[in-house]
Amino acid sequence: MAAFEEMGVLPEIAKAVEDMDWTLPTDVQNEAIPMILGGGDVLMAAETGSGKTGAFCLPILQTVWETLKDIQLGKTSKINKETPTKWQLSFSDRDTGLAVTPDGLRCQSREQKMWQGGRANKGVTAPGKFYYEATVSDEGLCRVGFSTANAALDLGTCKNGFGFGGTGKKSNNRQFDDYGESFGLHDVIGCYLDLDNMSISFSKGGQPLGQAFTLKSEFKNVALFPAVVLKNAEMAFNFGETPFKFPPTGGYKAICEASSELTATGVTKASSFKPKNNAPQAIIIEPSRELAEQTYKQLELFSGYVDNPKVRSLLVVGGVPVREQMNALSAGVDIVCGTPGRLEELINTGQLALQNCRFFVLDEADGLLKAGHEKLINSIHGSIPKLTPDGKRLQMVVCSATLHSFEVKRMAERLMHFPTWIDLKGEDAVPETVHHVVLHIDPRVDVSWGSLRTHVQTDGVHANDNVRKGNNTPETLSEAVKMLKGEYCIKAIDTHNIDKAIIFCRTKVDCDNLERYFNQLGGGARNPTNPYSCVCLHGDRRPQERKDNLESFKRDEVKFLICTDVAARGLDITGLPFAINVTLPDEKSNYVHRIGRVGRAERMGLAISLVSDVPEKVWYHGEWCKSRGKNCYNTRLTTEHGCCIWYNEPQYLADIEEHLGVTIQCVGSDLKVPVNEFDGKVVYGERRSNAGSNYQTHVEQLAPTVQELADLEREAQRVYIRRQYGKCYPWQRGG
Numbered sequence: 001m002a003a004f005e006e007m008g009v010l011p012e013i014a015k016a017v018e019d020m021d022w023t024l025p026t027d028v029q030n031e032a033i034p035m036i037l038g039g040g041d042v043l044m045a046a047e048t049g050s051g052k053t054g055a056f057c058l059p060i061l062q063t064v065w066e067t068l069k070d071i072q073l074g075k076t077s078k079i080n081k082e083t084p085t086k087w088q089l090s091f092s093d094r095d096t097g098l099a100v101t102p103d104g105l106r107c108q109s110r111e112q113k114m115w116q117g118g119r120a121n122k123g124v125t126a127p128g129k130f131y132y133e134a135t136v137s138d139e140g141l142c143r144v145g146f147s148t149a150n151a152a153l154d155l156g157t158c159k160n161g162f163g164f165g166g167t168g169k170k171s172n173n174r175q176f177d178d179y180g181e182s183f184g185l186h187d188v189i190g191c192y193l194d195l196d197n198m199s200i201s202f203s204k205g206g207q208p209l210g211q212a213f214t215l216k217s218e219f220k221n222v223a224l225f226p227a228v229v230l231k232n233a234e235m236a237f238n239f240g241e242t243p244f245k246f247p248p249t250g251g252y253k254a255i256c257e258a259s260s261e262l263t264a265t266g267v268t269k270a271s272s273f274k275p276k277n278n279a280p281q282a283i284i285i286e287p288s289r290e291l292a293e294q295t296y297k298q299l300e301l302f303s304g305y306v307d308n309p310k311v312r313s314l315l316v317v318g319g320v321p322v323r324e325q326m327n328a329l330s331a332g333v334d335i336v337c338g339t340p341g342r343l344e345e346l347i348n349t350g351q352l353a354l355q356n357c358r359f360f361v362l363d364e365a366d367g368l369l370k371a372g373h374e375k376l377i378n379s380i381h382g383s384i385p386k387l388t389p390d391g392k393r394l395q396m397v398v399c400s401a402t403l404h405s406f407e408v409k410r411m412a413e414r415l416m417h418f419p420t421w422i423d424l425k426g427e428d429a430v431p432e433t434v435h436h437v438v439l440h441i442d443p444r445v446d447v448s449w450g451s452l453r454t455h456v457q458t459d460g461v462h463a464n465d466n467v468r469k470g471n472n473t474p475e476t477l478s479e480a481v482k483m484l485k486g487e488y489c490i491k492a493i494d495t496h497n498i499d500k501a502i503i504f505c506r507t508k509v510d511c512d513n514l515e516r517y518f519n520q521l522g523g524g525a526r527n528p529t530n531p532y533s534c535v536c537l538h539g540d541r542r543p544q545e546r547k548d549n550l551e552s553f554k555r556d557e558v559k560f561l562i563c564t565d566v567a568a569r570g571l572d573i574t575g576l577p578f579a580i581n582v583t584l585p586d587e588k589s590n591y592v593h594r595i596g597r598v599g600r601a602e603r604m605g606l607a608i609s610l611v612s613d614v615p616e617k618v619w620y621h622g623e624w625c626k627s628r629g630k631n632c633y634n635t636r637l638t639t640e641h642g643c644c645i646w647y648n649e650p651q652y653l654a655d656i657e658e659h660l661g662v663t664i665q666c667v668g669s670d671l672k673v674p675v676n677e678f679d680g681k682v683v684y685g686e687r688r689s690n691a692g693s694n695y696q697t698h699v700e701q702l703a704p705t706v707q708e709l710a711d712l713e714r715e716a717q718r719v720y721i722r723r724q725y726g727k728c729y730p731w732q733r734g735g
C-alpha cells in the first residue's frame with residue numbers, strides 16, 4: 001500500500017500525490033495528516049518548503065468530500081451515531097475559550113482574565129437525587145455546580161445558576177457568600193442535586209459541606225445541568241460512568257443513571273444537516289493573494305481526483321470584481337481560500353455564511369497576526385459554531401515556518417481545542433537544503449562607488465544632503481552603500497551565473513529602481529537576450545500585473561523576480577536556486593521566510609544577503625504619512641516628524657543570528673562561496689547529489705554511538721540485577 005494510503009488518505013487522493021511524484025509524505029505530512037483526519041486541532045511549525053500546504057489541504061479535502069458523500073447517501077454523521085446517550089460536557093454549549101476533551105470529561109481554559117463556562121450535554125428534572133464529581137486537575141480558579149439550559153455560562157451570575165467556587169464561596173444571581181472551605185488542585189468536589197427536597201449541596205474530598213442552596217419551586221419543572229466555569233484552570237468530570245472517588249450516600253445516585261424520562265438534552269442535540277450553498281465546510285486564510293492562489297491551485301489539483309460528489313473550492317481575493325465570487329458562493333461552495341480583506345467583506349455582507357464551517361485554517365498565522373488581522377480572526381472564529389449542525393467539532397489548523405511568537409501561542413490557547421504542536425526542528429529552523437551567506441559592504445573600504453559611471457538610481461532620501469566623494473559623512477556613506485548594493489547584486493548574478501533568482505528589496509521604490517537598472521544594463525525590458533530580464537512584485541502593482549509577473553517568472557520567461565516582503569512567505573517556485581537580499585528584513589522571522597523560497601522540496605538553494613557595515617538612511621512611512629509614501633519627499637527623520645530612519649543592518653544581522661542560534665557564513669567581495677563550506681559541491685536548484693553516499697556511510701558514522709548505547713544498556717542491566725538479587729546473580733545462587 002502506498003505511504004499516503006497507510007496514513008488513511010483516500011486511494012483517489014493518494015493517486016493524485018503519486019501523479020505529482022510525491023512518493024513519500026514529508027515529515028510534517030506524516031504527523032499532521034493522520035491528526036487532522038482524526039479530528040484534531042494542529043499547530044504546524046515546520047520549516048519552509050516542508051510541504052505544509054499539502055499537510056492541511058489533503059486531509060481537509062478528504063474530510064469535506066466524505067461529508068458530502070455521507071449527505072449524498074443520506075447517512076447521518078458519525079458523531080451522532082457514536083455518542084447519542086453518553087453524559088459529557090457539551091461541545092457547543094460553552095464559551096469559546098473553554099476547551100473540552102474529545103471524551104467530553106475534561107475541560108480547560110487558559111484565559112487569564114475572563115471566566116469561561118460550559119455545561120453538560122444533559123440535565124435532569126424532578127423528582128430524584130443526583131450526584132456527580134468534579135476534580136481540579138490543574139491550578140486556577142474554578143466554580144462548579146448546576147444551572148438551567150438558558151442560564152449564563154458564567155455560573156452563579158444569574159438566577160438560574162448555582163455554583164461553588166474554589167475561594168470558598170457559593171454564588172447565585174451574582175451574590176457571593178462564604179460557604180464550606182476553599183479548594184484547589186487535586187480536590188474532588190461532590191455535587192449533590194436533591195430534586196425531592198429542592199436543594200443543592202457540595203462535598204470536598206468526601207466531607208459534606210452542608211446545604212448551599214434551596215431551590216424555588218419554579219425549578220421543579222426545568223432541567224438542571226451540571227455546569228462549570230473556569231479562569232486559567234482545568235477540571236475533570238465523572239458523571240458516574242466510572243466508579244466515584246467518594247460514592248454518595250443518602251439515596252443519591254449517579255446523575256448518568258437518571259431515567260430517560262427525567263433527562264433533558266442540551267443544545268448539543270444534532271439536527272439533520274442541510275448545507276446551505278454559501279456556507280462552506282472549510283475556510284483557509286492566507287496573508288497574500290499570491291499565496292491564496294497557490295493554495296487554491298493545490299486544492300483544485302487534488303479535487304480533480306475525487307468525484308461524485310465534486311468538491312467545489314473558491315478563491316476569494318481582492319483586486320478582482322466581487323460579483324463573480326458572490327455568484328460562485330450562491331451556486332455552492334465547499335472550501336473557501338482567501339485573503340483577509342475580501343473574506344471580511346463577504347462575511348459582513350452575508351454573502352459568505354459560517355454556519356457549516358468545520359475547518360478554520362490560518363496559513364502563515366504569525367504573518368496574519370503581525371499584519372493586524374487578529375480582530376478578524378477572532379470575529380470569524382467567534383461566529384463559527386463550535387459544533388456543526390451535523391455534530392462535527394470545529395477543527396483549527398494553524399501553520400507557519402515561524403510559529404513561535406507570543407501572539408500565536410496566545411491565540412492558540414484562546415481559540416484552539418487541545419491543539420497538538422507539530423514542531424519538527426525547533427524554533428524557526430532553516431532547512432539543510434538552504435545555504436545562506438552574507439556579504440558585508442563597507443563604502444569606506446570599497447571606494448569604487450566614487451567612480452561608477454552608471455549605478456542604480458537610489459531612493460532619494462539624500463536628495464537634500466551634501467553627498468559627494470571624499471566627504472565621509474554618514475549621509476555620503478549611506479548613499480554610497482545604496483549604489484554599491486546595486487553593483488554587488490549584479491556581481492552576485494555574474495559570479496554565480498545566476499539565471500533564476502528572487503531578489504528582495506526593502507521598499508517598493510527600491511524594487512522599481514532595481515528593475516529599471518537591470519533593464520538598463522541588459523539592453524531594455526523588451527530585449528529577448530537581456531541577461532537581467534526581470535519583473536516586479538509589490539503592493540503598488542495592479543493585481544493582474546502581480547499575477548502575470550509571478551506567472552512569467554514561474555514559466556522562466558524572465559530571470560529575476562524583484563519583490564518586497566509581500567512575496568517573502570509561502571511562494572513555491574519549483575527548483576528556485578538563488579535568493580538575494582539586497583537589504584535584510586527588519587522583521588527577523590521574514591529572513592527565514594525569504595531564504596526559504598529556495599531549497600524547497602529537497603532541492604538545494606543559496607541565499608546571499610548584502611549587509612551594509614555603515615548606517616543607511618531609508619524611507620519609513622508610518623500612519624503619520626498621509627500618502628503612505630506615494631510622492632512623499634519628507635526626508636526628515638521620524639523623530640523630527642519626517643519619514644526616514646537610520647537602518648542599522650549589522651544590528652539586524654546580529655538579531656537574526658541570535659534568533660537562529662547560528663553565525664551566518666560571510667563571503668568576501670568576490671562573492672565566492674567556499675566549496676567545502678557546506679556538504680561538498682552542490683548544484684543549486686538540483687537535488688543534493690551526495691545524498692546517496694551520505695546514506696551509505698550512515699552505519700559507519702553511527703557505529704561508535706550505537707556501541708556506547710549498547711555498553712550503557714549492559715551496565716544498566718548489571719546494576720538492576722545487582723540491586724534485585726544482591727551481590728550474586730540468580731544463576732550463581734544454586735538450588
Ligand SMILES: Nc1ncnc2c1ncn2[C@@H]1O[C@H](COP(=O)(O)OP(=O)(O)OP(=O)(O)O)[C@@H](O)[C@H]1O
Pocket residue numbers: 021022023024025026029046047048049050051052053054400401569570571572574596597600601
Ligand atoms: N510529499 C512530498 N513529496 C515531494 N514533494 C512534496 C511533498 N509535499 C510537498 N512537496 C512539494 O514541496 C514544495 C514545498 O511545499 P509547500 O509549498 O507546501 O511548503 P511549505 O511548508 O508550505 O513552505 P513555506 O513555509 O515556505 O510556505 C512544493 O513544491 C510541493 O509540491
